[in-house]
Amino acid sequence: MSIEVMSAVWKHAKVSGSALLVLLALADYANENGICWPGVAALAEKARVSERYVRELLGELERVGYIVREIGAGPYGVNTYKILVRGANLAGCDL
Secondary structure, X not given: OOHHHHHHHHXXXXXXXXXXXXXXXXXXXXXXXXXXXXXXXXXXXXXXXXXXXXXXXXXXXXXXXXXXXXXXXOHHHOOEEEEOOOOOOOOOOOO
16 A cells, blocks of 8 residues: 555545545555556455446546556456556656
8 A cells, every 4th residue: 555645546536435435445555656456346345335336436537537447467467557646646657
């Protein structure tokens, strides 16, 4: 978990409700570069929503530019996410 990424989400993200919870859950898993690869089930459990709703919210967060998702890029072919919230988007960190 990166405190810097988590703080940036709290300070700068302009989303609310379940979308904010999913973004905070991603931040909780993120390294200091804002990159993480949690499963949908883990995000759903942290955000206390269904897996289907997490998938919908991830798409919305990607659409508005708060995350970049690379399908199958992480360890064992899991999805990798990079948080792009201002303050958490660290220079030189590629997904």
